[in-house]
Amino acid sequence: MATPLVVFENVVKRFDEFVAVKRMNFEIREGEFLAFMGPSGCGKTTTLRMLAGLEQPTEGDIRLAGKSLLGVKPHERDTPMVWQSLALFPFLNARENVEFGLKMRGQDSTTRRKKAQDWLERLGIGEFAERDVNSLSGGQRQRVALARALVTEPKILLLDEPLSALDAHLVIRMQGVLTKLQRELGITFVYVTHSQSEAFAMADRVVIMSKGEISQIGSSRDIYRTPANRFVAEFVGRNNIFTGTVNATGAINTPAGSFEVDTKAEAGANVSFVVAADVVSLAVEKPKVRNVFTAQLISEEFVGSMVTLFLEAAGGMEVKLQIQERALEGLPREPGQQFFLSFDPAHAHVLKG
Amino acid sequence: MKSLARKTDLYAIAWRLPMLVWQGLFFIGPLVFMVAMSFFLVKNYRMEPAFQFSNWEKVLGRGFFWDSYFLTLWLAVLATCVTSLVAFPASYFLAFKVKDTVRRWAVFFLIIPFFTSYLVRIFAWQVILAQQGVINAGLSFIGLGPFTMLNTKFGTMIGYLTLCLPLAVILQTFSLAQIDKRLVEAAHNLGCGRFRSVFTVVVPLAKTGLVVAAVFCFILSFGDFVAPYYLGGSKPPTLSIMIIDTSKSGQQWPRAAVIAIMMIVTLLTVAFAAIGYAYRKRR
Numbered sequence: 001m002a003t004p005l006v007v008f009e010n011v012v013k014r015f016d017e018f019v020a021v022k023r024m025n026f027e028i029r030e031g032e033f034l035a036f037m038g039p040s041g042c043g044k045t046t047t048l049r050m051l052a053g054l055e056q057p058t059e060g061d062i063r064l065a066g067k068s069l070l071g072v073k074p075h076e077r078d079t080p081m082v083w084q085s086l087a088l089f090p091f092l093n094a095r096e097n098v099e100f101g102l103k104m105r106g107q108d109s110t111t112r113r114k115k116a117q118d119w120l121e122r123l124g125i126g127e128f129a130e131r132d133v134n135s136l137s138g139g140q141r142q143r144v145a146l147a148r149a150l151v152t153e154p155k156i157l158l159l160d161e162p163l164s165a166l167d168a169h170l171v172i173r174m175q176g177v178l179t180k181l182q183r184e185l186g187i188t189f190v191y192v193t194h195s196q197s198e199a200f201a202m203a204d205r206v207v208i209m210s211k212g213e214i215s216q217i218g219s220s221r222d223i224y225r226t227p228a229n230r231f232v233a234e235f236v237g238r239n240n241i242f243t244g245t246v247n248a249t250g251a252i253n254t255p256a257g258s259f260e261v262d263t264k265a266e267a268g269a270n271v272s273f274v275v276a277a278d279v280v281s282l283a284v285e286k287p288k289v290r291n292v293f294t295a296q297l298i299s300e301e302f303v304g305s306m307v308t309l310f311l312e313a314a315g316g317m318e319v320k321l322q323i324q325e326r327a328l329e330g331l332p333r334e335p336g337q338q339f340f341l342s343f344d345p346a347h348a349h350v351l352k353g
Numbered sequence: 354m355k356s357l358a359r360k361t362d363l364y365a366i367a368w369r370l371p372m373l374v375w376q377g378l379f380f381i382g383p384l385v386f387m388v389a390m391s392f393f394l395v396k397n398y399r400m401e402p403a404f405q406f407s408n409w410e411k412v413l414g415r416g417f418f419w420d421s422y423f424l425t426l427w428l429a430v431l432a433t434c435v436t437s438l439v440a441f442p443a444s445y446f447l448a449f450k451v452k453d454t455v456r457r458w459a460v461f462f463l464i465i466p467f468f469t470s471y472l473v474r475i476f477a478w479q480v481i482l483a484q485q486g487v488i489n490a491g492l493s494f495i496g497l498g499p500f501t502m503l504n505t506k507f508g509t510m511i512g513y514l515t516l517c518l519p520l521a522v523i524l525q526t527f528s529l530a531q532i533d534k535r536l537v538e539a540a541h542n543l544g545c546g547r548f549r550s551v552f553t554v555v556v557p558l559a560k561t562g563l564v565v566a567a568v569f570c571f572i573l574s575f576g577d578f579v580a581p582y583y584l585g586g587s588k589p590p591t592l593s594i595m596i597i598d599t600s601k602s603g604q605q606w607p608r609a610a611v612i613a614i615m616m617i618v619t620l621l622t623v624a625f626a627a628i629g630y631a632y633r634k635r636r
Contacts, residue, residue: 054538074541087539091557104544104553148543 005030005156005188006051011060013046013212020046022212023060028156028190033182035191035203039235043212044192048158051190052079065155075104080149081158084165086141088133094120094144095129101152119147123177139170146181156188163198175201196236200224208232225276226349233274233351238308240280240319241351243272255315257293261348272351277308278322279347283340284331292342295319297335311339384617391610398604408607412615418595422615425591428506429575432513436570437563439514440521445551447522448529449537460526463519474515475583482508482584504586512580517570524569528562529555564631568624575620592616 004027013021021043028034036044049055050062053074062069069077080101088097098116107115120126123143128136133144142162149157159178163171179202182189193199199206200220208215208223208231215235216228227233233241244254246269251258265271286292295311298318307328309321319341394403412418447459466474481487482502489499502508532555540554541547556563574580578593587594592612600609 052542054542073546074538075544075546078544079542081539081542083535083539085533085535087533087535089536089539089554089557091560100540100545101543104540104549152544 003030004028005065006190007061007063008047009061009063011047011050011057011062013043013050013055014058019212021050021057024214026207026214026217028188029205030155031186031188032204033179033189033191033202034205034207035193035199036207036209037193037196037199037235038209038215040194041211042209044207044209045160047209048081048160048190048192051156052081052158053077078152078154079156079158080152080154081160082145082149082162084161086145086162086165088141088144088148090132090134092133093129094125094131094133094136094140097133097144098147098151100148105152115151116147119151120144123147138166139174142166142170142174143177146177150181150185154187156190159189159191161193162191164193164195171198178202208235210235227274228352230272230351238277238320238322239274240277241272241274242317242348243270245269246271254317256295256313256317256319257291259291259293259348260345261291261350262345263350265350274349274351275343275347277320279343280319280321281342282309282321282323282331283342286340287342289342289344291345291348292340294338295341297333297337297339299335300333311341313341387610387613390607391614393607395604395607400604400606408611412608412611418612421590421592421595424589425575425593426619428509428513428581428591429571432510432517432574433567433570435510436514436517436521437525437567440518440525440566441563444522444525444529445555447526448532449534456526456530460523463523466515466519471516472579472583475512475579478508478511478515478584479503482511503584504588506585509581509585509591512584513570513574513577516573516577516580520573521566521570524562524566525559528559528566531562532558561631564627568627571623571627572620575623576616 006028008024008026011021011024012019024047036047038044046055050057051064051069053069053072053076057070064077064079089100092100095113095116098119099112102112102115117126117129120129120143123146125136125140125143125147128140128144133141136144145162163174166174175198178189178191182202191199191203200223203220205217206220206223207217208228210231216223216232218226223232224236224238227236227239230241233239242252242254242256242259244252244259246263246265246267247253247258248267250263250267251260252263252271252273259273261271261273263271263273281287281289293313295313298310298312300310301308302325305325307323307325309323311319311321313319321341389402390400391408392404392406393408394401394405447456451459479486483489484499484501484503486503488502492498492500502511536558537550537554540550545553576593578591578597581587581591582594585591590598592615596609596612599605599612
């Protein structure tokens with residue numbers, strides 16, 4: 001396991017009465033791509049800003065490479081950031097923007113110029129070096145911002161929703177640019193986003209935050225398959241959450257049916273469990289497996305080769321089902337059509353609390 | 354379609370008409386007349402329409418006009434620089450260091466000086482700056498002075514600052530407050546210290562507003578009559594005092610017109626150059 005590059009120890013951040021971050025403890029490993037994800041106001045940007053020194057923690061300690069950052073001014077840290085608004089200097093051209101950090105470090109103009117030009121070329125916008133940043137396209141500006149942050153060869157790069165202003169097709173392309181860069185450079189990326197697809201696509205580990213607290217830290221797969229709590233399960237969004245009571249035989253009675261799930265809860269206890277949308281099976285004839293229930297097709301959403309079906313089970317519960325479009329060939333797909341749904345007990349994940 | 358286009362044209366003109374009429378009657382008209390008058394002849398203290406260049410030769414050919422011209426230019430430039438420099442820290446503080454409500458109150462208090470006539474404020478300064486005035490009385494307690502402040506260039510400068518400073522602070526504050534604070538944070542983030550960021554980021558970002566404030570200071574000071582007359586003692590005269598003197602002595606309105614035209618040309622040149630610089634676009 002890699003050594004921690006950043007340690008947050010009991011970090012609390014309050015703005016007057018408002019608690020933005022509640023007692024946070026976590027580590028960022030050297031060389032990892034860590035994404036903070038959560039709804040707006042969850043404290044993810046505040047966390048990033050504390051790392052950059054733009055906010056001071058009210059309590060607790062933040063250590064970078066073993067040294068406490070308390071009292072270290074933002075300009076004394078080497079924690080460059082790529083901003084949501086990009087924050088390019090409009091009075092400088094693309095190359096001068098990239099040179100800015102080097103200039104502040106007192107490097108001579110020839111070295112500065114060369115390094116800046118190299119970075120712009122590396123990111124594929126060498127020919128725009130002398131252009132006014134306002135005359136560049138969104139994607140090009142994005143690359144200037146990246147080059148500006150990376151030119152000083154930092155150990156860690158902070159990214160605050162850098163892709164949120166881009167068109168959908170550019171987002172996918174920039175995701176590729178970012179992951180490739182991170183792998184090549186081997187430096188730590190700390191990425192804040194509210195977009196699940198960005199976080200899951202790029203990050204080694206994802207931190208899910210809610211109301212100033214960490215709900216779960218783990219790989220995309222962990223978070224998707226084994227959400228730590230109801231908030232994470234709902235936030236990830238492609239999950240079906242069943243809630244019910246354990247009956248005398250150990251199965252769980254829910255409005256949609258009675259299911260066998262691996263739980264140690266005693267009879268009478270309230271239990272919620274998650275079944276991911278892509279592990280639910282669908283059939284027209286009743287299959288001879290466990291955990292079968294019926295539901296009626298409401299609508300479907302076509303996403304490339306996959307289809308998401310929205311169905312309604314007994315008790316009005318909405319069930320999401322993700323399946324290969326090809327697997328549905330030959331099946332009746334009128335709204336109102338009744339299907340038999342089922343899932344393997346091993347694929348059900350019981351939520352804590 | 355054609356008639357519609359004409360209709361909207363008329364509509365646009367209707368909105369501009371009051372302004373055009375006003376400017377035509379009270380600015381362009383008098384300006385043209387003044388230019389014409391600069392070629393008139395004065396005989397027996399009476400002005401006669403003519404077209405001759407003796408007024409221009411008499412004014413521009415004399416050393417004392419140019420002495421006064423460069424004195425006025427120098428005083429106005431100095432007032433512009435001093436005002437901009439004195440105003441900037443205050444504006445910076447108001448724009449970045451205080452809450453919105455405090456800033457609003459500050460701007461309100463900065464407008465209050467405009468409630469009283471400039472002339473009245475200058476007379477108040479006479480009382481303060483005089484040989485037996487408030488400042489010298491105060492200084493005599495600690496055994497200093499008296500200092501001569503009235504009828505000096507220092508007095509003139511005090512007057513110019515009285516005229517320009519509140520306006521400069523208001524204009525600078527507005528332009529600084531509009532700066533995207535994230536750009537300043539980005540500068541800190543890239544290793545730029547707080548003090549250094551004022552010059553590397555804040556000033557370039559607020560350039561337009563700062564230049565506009567400076568241009569206002571220059572225009573107001575360059576053409577001001579009250580400060581150099583009542584606080585500066587009118588000797589040596591600035592151009593505005595010279596205009597009064599020339600027009601009073603022997604009805605030399607045409608020569609006064611020459612001086613006025615020289616002032617207008619100077620102001621236009623400076624204003625256009627400065628605004629051009631402020632709004633200059635990068636490639």
